[in-house]
Amino acid sequence: MYIKKILWAIALIGLVVFGLFAYYIYGAMFQPNTNFNNETAYIYVPTNATYAEVREQLAPLLDDIDSFDALAQQKKYTTNIKAGRFAISKGMNNNDIINSIRSKNLPLKIAFNNQNSLADLAGRIGSQIEADSLSLYKAMTDKDFLSKNGFTKATALGMYLPNSYEFFWNTSAEAFRERMLTEYNRFWTDTRKAQAKKQNLSPSEVITLASIVHEESKQADEQPRVAGVYLNRLRLGMALQADPTLKFAAYQLPKYKNTVIRRVLNVHKEINSPYNTYMYNGLPPGPIAMPDLSAIKAVLNPEKHSYLYFAADANRIGYHKFAKTLAQHNNNAREYQRYLSSQGINK
Template sequence: MYIKKILWAIALIGLVIFGAIAYYIYGAMFQPNTAFDDEVAYIYVPTNAGYSEIRSQLEPLLDDIDKFDALASQKKYTTNIKAGRFAISKGMNNNEIINSIRSKNLPIKIAFNNQHNLKDLAGRIGTQIEADSLSILNAMTDEAFLNINGFSNATALGMYLPNSYEFFWNTTAEGFRDKMLKEYKRFWNSDRLNKAKKLNLQPNEVIALASIVYEESKLKEEQPRVAGVYLNRLRIGMKLDADPTLKYAAYKLPQYKNTVIRRVLNIHKEIDSPYNTYKNAGLPPGLIAMPDLSAINAVLNPEKHSYFYFAVDAKRPGYHKFAKSLAQHNNNAREYHRYLSSQGINR
């Protein structure tokens, strides 16, 4: 009888211990363990991160980090960490959290536009993905990559078409660059290539001209007409005489550093630069800024007309007056310069 009591006591103790263990395991695995009020929180796991880095991000998001630690160790997550951006939904239990941050890397939307050079673009992208701006810039300007793919330092910016794109947060600098090359090639489909060919232009030349069109006019409805003017000039061998190219050339000179040119003067027309389209015939060596897709499409689908000149409309700044003759254009230009003088804009 005494032995039976001992056995029953041992059994009861065993059940209690088993129950306690089961309850702990249940709590560690299946009880909600989030401590934030939003519907979802995100963690960003760097490449080659250790568990302590992930733990420091998780601790303020969880009610009980110790239980999470125990299950993470049991499921071998602590030694099998994946880089990326991961979501934790409100009310998730530890098992669900581990499954999410181990295998559900979420993409992000990257957007950019109107960058004036590769350095600015690299800086913008570097704030949106794991790769830093310097490594992105180095990948963008890699000489071997540019040569193989038909770009130069002057045309490289044209490979990056302003839009929004989907990437994983832990994309490498080279991964970003290579995907943008694929997007560039996808953009230049047979239809666009045929349109460029009819204009006697290569894709890089289309984008170079589009950058001038975009700097001249941000109005989508006006860009095809502006493009038509420049294409008319190219067709007859007339110099482009594009003011934005003078500004671009000037800003590369020390005396114009940290200045804003609001009025193009004759002195600017004397700048010795391949980008000075008042001195040099044809297109400049590359683009002067990143054009919107609307400007690229404007060059590929220009308005057909007989205009060779345009000047800013003094009565409607932002719009332009177009002219077929130089005499008419000079009248429009004088009107605009009188307006600038009246506003105290002398340089």
């Protein structure tokens, strides 16, 4: 009888302990454990991160980090960290949080345009993904990669077509570069290559000319006409005489660093640079900036006309006046120069 009582007591104690354990497990797994007001919070887990690094990000977002620790250890998350960008929804329990940060790496939208150099592009991308600007720039300028894929350092910027793309936050510099090469090759369909050939240009040369067209005119409806002028000049063997290339050449010189050239002067035309299209015929070695897709398409589908010149239109800022003769162009140019002087723009 006495032994039975002992056994019953042990059984009762066991049930109580089991109940407490079950309650603890239930609380650790299924009780809401978030502590933020927004509907969603995000954590960014670096490549090769430790659990301590993940925990540091989670602690301010959770009510009870200790219960999370216990379940994370039981589910072996502490030794199986995944890199990426992960979402935690308000009201999630520990089990849901662990499932989310272990297997639901979320992509994000990366957008870029109008970058003036690879360094600028690397900086912009480096602010949006895990790879930093230095590693991105190193990958973008890697000589073996450029040579293998038909680029030089001067033409490399043309490989990066401005658009919006989906990437995982933990994308490496090399993976970013490879994806952009894929997008570039996808863009250059047989149809577009045939259009480029019709203009006696390679894809890389199309990008270079498009960069000049885009710097001359941001107006998509005018870009095909501007492209037509430059293509007419190339066919006739005339110098392009593109003011944006003079600015680009000038900005490579120490004296023009951290300056803004608002008015192209004769002194700029004397800069000895392969980008000086007043001094050297043909296209410069590579793009002077990242052109919009509209400018690229303008070069591939230029307006057919007989214009050889254009000057900015003082009456329609952002647009240009086109001319077939030098005399007509000089009149247009003088009109715009008078406008600049009236605005106090002398350099």
